[in-house]
Amino acid sequence: MADTISPGRLERMARPLGGSLTARTLAVNLIPLLLLAGGLFFLDSYRRQLLQERFNLARIEAQIAAEALSGATRARQEALMIQIGKEQHLRLRMYNPAGELDADSFALAPPSFVFDDPVAEPFLEDFARWTDSAVNVLVGAPSPAPYLEPQSTRADAWPEVVRARELGYTQIELLSAPDGTPVINTAAPVGVQGYTLLTTRNAVDITQSVRNARSQLLSAIGIALMVSIVLSLYLANTIIQPLRRLVRAAVAVRTGREREVEVPRMSERGDEIGVLARAVSDMTGTLRHRIDAVESFAADVAHEIKNPLASLRSAIESLPKVKDEALRGQLIEVAAHDVQRIDRLVSDISEASRIDAEISRAKFEAVDLGRMVGHLIAAREERGLNLGRRIELAVNGHRTVVMGVALRLERIISNLLDNAISFSPEGGAVEVRVERQGERVVTTVSDHGPGIAPDKREDVFRRFHSDRPDAEGFGHHSGLGLAIARTIAEAHGGSLYVADRSDGAPGACLVLDLPGVE
Structure with missing residues (x-):
């Protein structure tokens, strides 16, 4: 007799033990997204490439400016510093051979740029800076030292100026502005008089370019993620859900409830799922037919054996009561005939029950x-x-x-x-x-x-x-x-x-x- 199984238990029995196909499908579809997310490392390479190009540009700018300032009159030098600073958004500082500040473009004219105050910026800028920091940590990018205006106005307050004066050629230092954008300091010797030029640039465009590229990448990842989830759910609905229906039906049949289960044939599907559904349905029908045949055969066997057993029992029970030898002989003959009949039945029943198995092997x-x-x-x-x-x-x-x-x-x-x-x-x-x-x-x-x-x-x-x-x-x-x-x-x-x-x-x-x- 079949056990009574609740729908909840039947559902649990139909669940896969090694993880559902939905989760696996989603995981497989997410692999390309993870590879796409690896583009963050490419963005770091892109940022370093931009910085390298800007370093080269800063070196050329400083050297050209130093060449232009070399040998010029004081008035001409100040005019050039104001003009170059305004056009190139630079701050130019000139140090004399004694290391003292000789001229500052920000003192000669209004500043050509101002560092943004992160406290006064909106939340979106705070989130962008947090994202910059998180990506830098993720890709292992080095963190430059913060840009701080020294209290001293002497040249030795700037390590890059010190190196340029000692080595005699251009030096570059990467620093970080208060808002996290890169600051490029470039120190270059000015002629042979012992003067040194220090240029400062706030390269906010590099940060903005990287943020734009990252935003496009994240947008592409987000769109791909949504498409992947939709496709995974579509696959789950068209493939996995029908399989689960078949699993539930198969479990119900296995637990002895085949009479209560209608195995879906999915006749509208011409793919492998439909073929599988129809095969399972046909298999279940064959199983039901075999079960019916076995039950019918068992009932017939019981009926056929019961008759000679009843006759045999009657003959054996009557033997002690019968004194007539002729009648006793007839009873013994009846009993022997019933034994032979039972033996013949058992032999034929045994053969009939094992024919299929023997021939299949x-x-x-x-x-x-x-x-x-x-x-x-x-x-x-x-x-x-x-x-x-x-x-x-x-x-x-x-x-x-x-x-x-x-x-x-x-x-x-x-x-x-x-x-x-x-x-x-x-x-x-x-x-x-x-x-x-x-x-x-x-x-x-x-x-x-x-x-x-x-x-x-x-x-x-x-x-x-x-x-x-x-x-x-x-x-x-x-x-x-x-x-x-x-x-x-x-x-x-x-x-x-x-x-x-x-x-x-x-x-x-x-x-x-x-x-x-x-």
Whole structure:
């Protein structure tokens, strides 16, 4: 009896143990996004490339400005510093050979740029700076020192100026403004008089370029992420959800609730999921049919064995009470007959229940059916199994070879001959014909008995069918012979059925149709 399983427990049983396909599909779709997110490292490379280009530009600018200031009059130097600072958004400072500040463009004219105050900026700028810091930490970018105006106005307050004076060539230093943007200080010697020029640039455009590129990348990642999620959910709806429906149905069938479950066939789907659904549905139908057959077979077995057991029990219980020796002998004879009947039933039932399994494991070999039938008829004649009936064999041609298990095919022919002999009149004939018909090998066994009514032709293949001739003693047949024969035929890819005699004469005609071999 099947256990009662709640829908919640059934759902849990249908869940995969190794992670759902939805999660796996989403994970696989996210892999390209992770690769796309690796573009952050490219952005760091892009930022460093921009800085390097700006370093080169700053070196050239400082050297050109130093060359222009060299040898110029004081008034001309101040005018050039104001002009260059205004046009290039630079701050220019000139130090004399003693290291003292000689001129400052921000003192000579209004400043050409001002550092942004992060405290006064809106929240979006704060978020952008936080993102800059997070990405720098992620990619391992070095953090430049903060730009601080020294209290001293001397040249030794700037390390880059000190190096330029000592080494005699241009020096560059990268610093960070209060708002996190890069500040490029460039120190260059001015002529041979010992003067040094210091230029300062706030390269906010580099930060803005990197932020724009990062914003575009993040937008692309966001769009790709949404598309990936939508596609994953679409796949889950079109592939995974139908699979889950099939899993729930299969679990319900496995737990003994197959009568309550309608396995979805998904006829509208022409893909592999639809093929799988229809295969599972057909498999479930076959399983139900087999279960019904087994239950019916078990009930028939119980019924068939119960009758001889009841007769045997009655005979044994009556023996102690009967004093008449003749009557006691009859009771013993009845008991012995019932034991033989039970033994025959058990043997046939055992054979019927294991035929499919045995044939599925057996190795099929080429069998010449015409020759096999001839040998079988000769052997029956020698043992007197034909009970005075004549068996007339006709083999049409020599292409009567089939693939199968010889012993099982002999069992089919023996059962058909036994059945025909049982219904044939004393001294009558049984005609057996084996012939090739196209790609099939057809064997017919015909008798001259009462025949089988059209509406009873399928009943003779039903297990425990017991419509026997009146002259035959009760209990000599189990009623499984033709059922076993049909099972063997179907296991060989063939069929066994009742047909009309080809000559129109009265009598039964059973036909064995098997696939032939060239």
